[in-house]
Amino acid sequence: MTEINKENKEGIHLISVKGEIDAGSSILLDNAFKEAIENKEKRIATDLSGLEYISSAGLGVFISHLEEFSTNNAKLVLFGINESVKQVFEILGLEKLLLIVETEKDAINVFNE
């Protein structure tokens, strides 16, 4: 089952994803990002430590919001990605466009820099 939680932590909008993101559940992730954009969140961190699998539709969600984040001056940081999911990001070349760090601490540090 896919679970997406949103919380505000020290001024950072944290979206945590658990389970699998496929064509069906990608809509949930898409909604979470859309909401963040609507709320004009500038510091967005996404916890992917619970993400087991992501399909191309799920990757499409990240891709579709890349431009909006940059035009809105919002920063998106991903952390806690497991090896197999990371590999999917890497093969597609997404790791060059997304800010990916190891831990939540690292992510907070990115915003505090």
Added chain:
Amino acid sequence: MPNKLKIRLVFFAALLFWALFAGSSIYLIFVKSYEIKENFSDLFPQLSFSLFVFFTFIYYRYAITRADLLNFTDLLWKVFITGLVTTLLSLGIQGFFALFANSSILEGPPLFNFFYNILVGLVIIYTISTLVVWKRLILYQKSKNLLRLWRFFEIAFGVALVFDLFGKHSGDYYFRVAMLVLALVSIVLVFNLKWIAYLNFRQKWKGILFILLSGIYLYHFHRSLSWFSATNTLVIDMLDRVFILGLFGFLFAYAIISILVTLFNLPTSSVFEQKLKEALDFQKLSQSVPRGETTDQIYETLIDSAISVVSANAAWLEIHGNDGKRQVIRNLSDEQTAIIKEKIDNKFIKDILDLKLRKNTNTSKLSSTIKHPTFRSIMALPILVRDIQAGYIVLLNEIPEAFNQEMVGIVTTFVNQASISLENLTLIRESLENERYKEQLKIAKTVQKSLLPTSLINNKHLIMEAFSMAADEVGGDYYDILEYEKNRFGLIIGDVSGKGTSAAFQMAQMKGIFHSLVREGASPEVFMRKANLALSKCLDKNSFITATYFNIDADRSKLSFSRAGHCPGLIHCTKNNTVNYLRSDGMGLGILRNSSYDKYVNKTEIDYGDGDTILLYTDGITEAKNKNGEQFGDERLKISFERHCNKKPKLIRAGIKNDLSEFIEGLEIDDDYTLVIVRFKNNTDD
């Protein structure tokens, strides 16, 4: 035997036996008065009479049962007409006697008895036909017991006919017993009057009139028969017979009870009519879907039935659907509905009109009073479709407190039925749309299949094998090869994100791009940059395409490629028998939709040897899962390729497919998956 012939035969038999009865009774007078020593039994006229009765009964059974479609008033009309004709004839006889009262013609029993016999014939015709009609009325809603009782009743009359052969008189003990039996059965039967309930107000009045007249006929016949009896010159006095007395008694009793019950039912008949109308309206609503009616027709039926069932003066219905607001109004203008809406101060009804209904509807709160110059009572009911309030119906009445709980209940059932009809309509529409979607998918699949190359290159430079399987009927996997110059080939493998129809169309665009760019002789980097530019303009926002494009120069045994986010292929080198990934940096097409993409494009060039093989695939292979949720993965694919790479390309394909299906153990792969194998051969001859 045809029915018509049967009826005629029975009719003639009845006529014949009446003639025998009349003839023999007059003959008996002569036998007695002239003391003719003849062996002629008293029994004969009575027997003829019994048979006459029997055949008359059979005749009317046929004649009246045949007219099955007759309604109650038509049946009573029949009784009335038969009675009228027979009565007029009997009056004719009486007139004849009155005319020749002092004449000598009438002296002497023979003629007297002859007229009496005619009268008896008329009486039997009338009483028997009435009996058969009464029977149909009594048995209108029959139970097994009632049917049994009626059969017993008929048999009892048959027995009475036989009993009469013995010539017992009214003072006799057995005579009384027989009369008692008939009377008891009659009393039970007389109270079966269910048919009356089905008459409407007008029909009831008609019924009373006809039955009253039939009673008067009976009375008249009885009087005529008594008049003859009083003269004491009769051979057979019919009023001294169990059969005739029993029959008269029964017919008369039923007529009286029917009239009384119909009279008492008159005031309530409007209620019954109303109920019947409700049932019919309800049926109309429930049948509206199978008849293929539209939602508008359902609304119209609902509002009209609701108005008629509660006698409302005005009403309107409002439905908010996907395609906007729909209003049906009766006896009101648009402005008036707005005014009425404002006048409502009942919060519950207000909520219904604002479509803010909470789940529990309390029927007692659905009707209320209203402060309005014309309308004093209001009833509002929500219309729920799939548990969501889609609209409401409002009924208005000029009388204060005009709507009672029962009315609310009835309209509720109407609304519920309409809701079901509406839901069914939606379901039908959805399933039709589904059907259309499937049809489109079929077309897309045909298109998609035609996009993949039908023949692969298989010459002295290259041997190619490929296999592609689409999930969800239409896939987004694409591979192709083209010899754009002599011994120079362009090879592509690609995967459109997503599945289904849109993926297939994006794949078609990819094919167009491939064919135009390959013919230009574009290098892999140029290919990717131009492809990205072209796709940026036509791909959906959240779609992208991964691909690897190869240039194969067979003359120089060189392979150059650019990888755009596609899973890296494998190469087997025969020289040192190793399998390696064709690694290279790159980014999927359509991820960056401007020139900034260009800097992420790389080109890798390698030399290949004779017999070297490359294996290309899409992520459907590596992401195929087994029962435990494990993916087939890069490592297993590499091991599998290592195991089969020295075989012929066809066998490599078969071997890897086999390893994959062993791994997933019969599970379905829910993604498109593609395998492409290319083996290089060095032919330096030309």
